Amino acid sequence: MGILQNILEQFINGLRSGSIYALIALGYTMVYGIAKMINFAHGDIIMVGAYALYVGLSILHLPAILAILLSLVVCTIFGVVIERVAYKPLRSAPPLAVLITAIGVSFLLQSVSLLIFGATPIPQESIVKFAGIKIGGLSISGITVVTLIVTTICMISLTWFIQKTKMGSAMRAVAEDKGAAELMGIDVNKTISLTFAIGSALASIAGILYVCQYQSLKPTLGAMPGIKAFVAAVLGGIGSVPGAMLGGIILGLIESLSKAYISTELSDAIVFGILVLVLLIKPSGLLGKIRKEKV
Amino acid sequence: MALLEVKNLGISFGGLRAVDDFNITIEKGCLYGLIGPNGAGKTTVFNMLTGVYLPTDGSILLDGTNLVGKNPAQICQSGVARTFQNIRLFGKMTVLDNVKVALHNEYNYSLASGLLHLGKYKKTEAAMDQRALEILDVFGMKEYAGLLASNLPYGEQRKLEIARALATNPKLLLLDEPAAGMNPNETAELMDTIRFIRNKFEITILLIEHDMKLVTGICEKLTVLNFGTELTTGTPEVVLNDPEVITAYLGE
Amino acid sequence: MKNKQIDKQLIKNLAIIVIVFAAIEFLLYGDLLTRQFRSLLIPVCINVILAVSLNLTTGFLGELTLGHAGFMSVGAYTGALVTMNLNLPMIIEFPIALIAGGLVASLFGVIIGVPVLRLRGDYLAIVTLAFGEIIKSIINSLKITNGAMGLSNIELHGNYKNFGYVFFLTVITIFAIKNMVNSRQGRAVCSIRDNYIAAEAVGINVSKFKVMAFVVAAFFAGIAGVIYGHNVGTLKPTTFDYNKSIEILVIVVLGGMGSIKGSVIAAIILTILPEMLRSADEFRMFLYAVVLIAMMIFNSSQIKQRILSSDIFLKLKKTKKEA
Numbered sequence: 001m002g003i004l005q006n007i008l009e010q011f012i013n014g015l016r017s018g019s020i021y022a023l024i025a026l027g028y029t030m031v032y033g034i035a036k037m038i039n040f041a042h043g044d045i046i047m048v049g050a051y052a053l054y055v056g057l058s059i060l061h062l063p064a065i066l067a068i069l070l071s072l073v074v075c076t077i078f079g080v081v082i083e084r085v086a087y088k089p090l091r092s093a094p095p096l097a098v099l100i101t102a103i104g105v106s107f108l109l110q111s112v113s114l115l116i117f118g119a120t121p122i123p124q125e126s127i128v129k130f131a132g133i134k135i136g137g138l139s140i141s142g143i144t145v146v147t148l149i150v151t152t153i154c155m156i157s158l159t160w161f162i163q164k165t166k167m168g169s170a171m172r173a174v175a176e177d178k179g180a181a182e183l184m185g186i187d188v189n190k191t192i193s194l195t196f197a198i199g200s201a202l203a204s205i206a207g208i209l210y211v212c213q214y215q216s217l218k219p220t221l222g223a224m225p226g227i228k229a230f231v232a233a234v235l236g237g238i239g240s241v242p243g244a245m246l247g248g249i250i251l252g253l254i255e256s257l258s259k260a261y262i263s264t265e266l267s268d269a270i271v272f273g274i275l276v277l278v279l280l281i282k283p284s285g286l287l288g289k290i291r292k293e294k295v
Numbered sequence: 296m297a298l299l300e301v302k303n304l305g306i307s308f309g310g311l312r313a314v315d316d317f318n319i320t321i322e323k324g325c326l327y328g329l330i331g332p333n334g335a336g337k338t339t340v341f342n343m344l345t346g347v348y349l350p351t352d353g354s355i356l357l358d359g360t361n362l363v364g365k366n367p368a369q370i371c372q373s374g375v376a377r378t379f380q381n382i383r384l385f386g387k388m389t390v391l392d393n394v395k396v397a398l399h400n401e402y403n404y405s406l407a408s409g410l411l412h413l414g415k416y417k418k419t420e421a422a423m424d425q426r427a428l429e430i431l432d433v434f435g436m437k438e439y440a441g442l443l444a445s446n447l448p449y450g451e452q453r454k455l456e457i458a459r460a461l462a463t464n465p466k467l468l469l470l471d472e473p474a475a476g477m478n479p480n481e482t483a484e485l486m487d488t489i490r491f492i493r494n495k496f497e498i499t500i501l502l503i504e505h506d507m508k509l510v511t512g513i514c515e516k517l518t519v520l521n522f523g524t525e526l527t528t529g530t531p532e533v534v535l536n537d538p539e540v541i542t543a544y545l546g547e
Numbered sequence: 548m549k550n551k552q553i554d555k556q557l558i559k560n561l562a563i564i565v566i567v568f569a570a571i572e573f574l575l576y577g578d579l580l581t582r583q584f585r586s587l588l589i590p591v592c593i594n595v596i597l598a599v600s601l602n603l604t605t606g607f608l609g610e611l612t613l614g615h616a617g618f619m620s621v622g623a624y625t626g627a628l629v630t631m632n633l634n635l636p637m638i639i640e641f642p643i644a645l646i647a648g649g650l651v652a653s654l655f656g657v658i659i660g661v662p663v664l665r666l667r668g669d670y671l672a673i674v675t676l677a678f679g680e681i682i683k684s685i686i687n688s689l690k691i692t693n694g695a696m697g698l699s700n701i702e703l704h705g706n707y708k709n710f711g712y713v714f715f716l717t718v719i720t721i722f723a724i725k726n727m728v729n730s731r732q733g734r735a736v737c738s739i740r741d742n743y744i745a746a747e748a749v750g751i752n753v754s755k756f757k758v759m760a761f762v763v764a765a766f767f768a769g770i771a772g773v774i775y776g777h778n779v780g781t782l783k784p785t786t787f788d789y790n791k792s793i794e795i796l797v798i799v800v801l802g803g804m805g806s807i808k809g810s811v812i813a814a815i816i817l818t819i820l821p822e823m824l825r826s827a828d829e830f831r832m833f834l835y836a837v838v839l840i841a842m843m844i845f846n847s848s849q850i851k852q853r854i855l856s857s858d859i860f861l862k863l864k865k866t867k868k869e870a
Binding site for chain 2: 723729732734740
């Protein structure tokens with residue numbers, strides 16, 4: 001009973017962090033699908049979201065719901081502005097230049113937050129007041145329950161948006177063929193902005209959930225979850241929305257179980273080892289497809 | 296024995312049969328043309344001959360040795376060189392270096408010599424320079440040697456691609472639409488050059504071309520490809536008067 | 548005639564090296580440098596070696612590498628363990644450490660060669676990042692490397708008193724990479740960057756030369772690591788994280804990808820400048836970020852084209868040529 005319960009607990013922990021990874025991975029995968037670039041700064045949008053929540057709650061003393069809204073709006077604006085200012089001038093540049101710029105933006109966000117808020121971690125109380133539930137001998141914390149519910153809602157509505165709405169089908173069209181989509185009268189610039197906006201809003205939600213879980217803020221808080229979410233996106237097949245969700249959950253489970261049963265120090269190595277293996281064995285990931293260069 | 300013997304060559308992409316039951320035999324020293332409407336599978340044939348695509352079935356024999364299953368670099372070393380329909384030069388390297396890259400396998404020295412510029416380095420590099428300049432001279436491009444390849448005018452870029460392919464010392468040279476985008480004067484000049492290099496370097500040439508003046512002007516034999524299958528083979532006069540070929544190009 | 552030109556260039560380069568070396572030695576022996584500057588001499592050399600070697604994979608092979616610090620850490624730990632466990636005079640021990648550090652790092656270059664063979668571009672960049680993180684977390688969990696505590700009490704062989712030694716190694720690195728780029732191996736590497744399909748088509752074994760570039764770059768990064776360990780005296784796994792890799796990348800980007808001279812100059816500037824500005828650490832990251840973004844946007848914008856083709860620039864170039 002004890003072992004089983006322990007495994008179950010780790011499983012639920014993994015599900016929680018995995019669903020956060022999935023939220024972030026969605027941003028990577030959508031942007032990659034549409035702009036064919038790895039938005040390295042995506043992880044740092046999580047950090048922006050977390051700090052925006054902190055500013056709303058502890059500095060402006062807003063009610064929780066307004067602070068959440070503030071965080072969402074700030075992240076969305078950041079996402080769109082970053083695309084317009086830093087990435088758009090490089091649409092026809094070689095991929096290497098775009099990737100380096102994205103790394104630059106990531107560094108910029110971190111260093112600006114370092115200059116404003118300092119390097120010392122800032123404590124921030126969770127906004128989730130719900131105490132959690134008990135099933136048999138198993139207790140699930142409130143933040144875990146909230147995280148699972150919120151991420152499920154996000155994923156279902158995103159899938160609906162992409163599959164059923166006009167803007168969603170515009171996004172799919174641009175991802176398939178930018179030039180052809182433009183000829184069909186789709187505003188490519190607007191669609192790309194929209195993609196960045198949605199991705200950043202999801203990152204903001206991830207940031208809020210992250211703060212409620214760890215209750216502490218520092219400028220680099222988005223870097224690791226960001227990179228791991230990228231691993232999740234690759235695992236699921238970059239460019240594929242269901243792939244990002246699946247990859248995120250699987251990665252969270254693997255990480256949680258290897259932390260509990262193998263070694264805390266090596267859990268990062270295991271996560272990254274998986275990335276290398278996936279890319280070697282099936283570079284298209286679990287649900288993705290890869291296009292070959294035409295000769 | 297023929298230089299190139301291709302039998303029952305075919306390739307499928309997923310469910311699509313891009314080339315089916317393709318046969319071609321090219322005698323040594325021949326100037327051979329592969330023609331057909333757009334999308335007939337001509338470049339796909341080139342890609343199979345050079346190892347870019349692995350054929351689903353069939354055999355490719357060059358001088359009696361099998362090429363199927365070798366990678367592009369190995370096939371090049373076996374004696375097949377090519378140019379590309381969409382020019383693929385080493386843009387950030389000089390014209391001279393573009394040719395010297397192709398001399399890579401013929402002139403050798405170790406990494407240690409390369410790192411330290413000792414041993415065979417100086418002598419080999421001097422020999423490579425001389426050989427590369429000789430080849431460029433054939434195309435009248437000697438004075439461009441120090442320019443970046445991407446700064447060359449379009450016509451010269453096409454010529455440099457041929458020069459680079461020749462530098463690998465091939466038995467068989469594949470030219471993928473060498474006259475694409477050239478004006479009539481340039482095309483006429485190109486025809487002379489192709490004939491000249493065939494004689495000077497004693498090679499065999501297989502070319503894809505849409506320009507019928509060039510095809511009838513220099514090709515000794517033609518194969519027509521349509522919808523991935525061979526329509527007919529023969530001398531230009533016979534092939535181009537074939538009613539089936541005319542239908543394939545112009546429709547019913 | 549061409550050979551004579553090369554020789555002239557070589558003599559000019561050697562003259563510059565001797566003058567720079569003599570000047571620094573003069574300042575050192577005359578005790579004319581502040582402590583801060585003296586302590587920067589070796590880090591400048593280390594960064595030059597790192598940047599020039601990273602330029603081989605990122606600038607000449609054209610594959611973004613985000614795990615260069617990983618190779619450096621492997622070299623640093625190997626070198627430190629060699630000198631800590633051998634009880635030989637420094638003059639014998641240190642060269643052994645350098646070679647061992649370089650070789651073990653290049654062994655890791657071979658290992659990363661496996662993904663390098665199959666991937667390109669964005670994916671490969673991420674794999675190199677992952678590779679650096681894997682190395683870090685393995686070093687973090689090994690006993691021989693003393694885990695998160697790291698190694699301390701490494702004998703100080705690489706500090707400013709041995710500047711001559713380190714300077715010599717730096718010069719060797721610069722020449723080796725420069726020579727390689729101007730050799731058949733280097734041409735093969737550059738041809739892969741410019742068009743790998745065409746490179747294959749002219750008979751270049753693309754896999755071999757991609758791995759070769761990584762192995763050579765890793766070797767020199769390993770050497771830089773050995774010098775680092777013996778300059779600072781302590782090693783911690785966290786020193787060699789992703790941020791360190793980016794720091795080296797920033798140098799290469801600022802100096803110009805594919806320019807060795809640029810890497811050397813940028814390494815000097817970017818090592819000294821942040822130290823001279825107060826509140827260095829917070830400002831350094833900001834500086835790096837701005838350099839990365841500005842360089843990339845500048846490079847692909849119209850502004851650069853306009854400057855390059857403007858009358859003033861052409862005149863400047865002309866007068867330079869005439870002189």
